Ligand SMILES: [Fe+2]
């Protein structure tokens with residue numbers, strides 16, 4: 001699935017994401033979703049033309065912003081899991097690490113100005129995040145709630 005096609009749809013991004021029970025983490029998920037929307041908009045703009053140097057610069061800067069934010073988000077989620085002894089920590093961390101490795105590969109393609117990144121970016125960023133948040137992150141909701149987090 002490739003979520004949002006217009007800026008109007010951006011406002012409803014939070015409706016598609018499940019709340020995971022911790023306000024700060026929900027906020028971070030929304031921000032990640034809004035980056036995915038920004039990427040999807042660039043990819044959509046580029047569906048009918050070749051990227052200009054200016055486009056590549058926008059992509060570079062968005063990608064580094066996203067990668068920094070993803071790293072911070074994963075680190076915070078993992079720290080909470082370790083702190084509270086979340087039983088599925090190792091498996092969850094592995095998914096984060098795999099995603100990070102995919103992002104690094106993607107960055108390599110973008111650095112090489114390889115237009116193939118467009119197709120991968122759509123599924124990597126939006127599908128992965130959406131699935132990860134709604135299916136994997138969502139699983140810790142009850143655990144953290146029992147620990148008194150909100
Ligand atoms: Fe998350």
Ligand SMILES: [Fe+2]
Nearest residue numbers: 077132136137
């Ligand atoms: Fe996660």
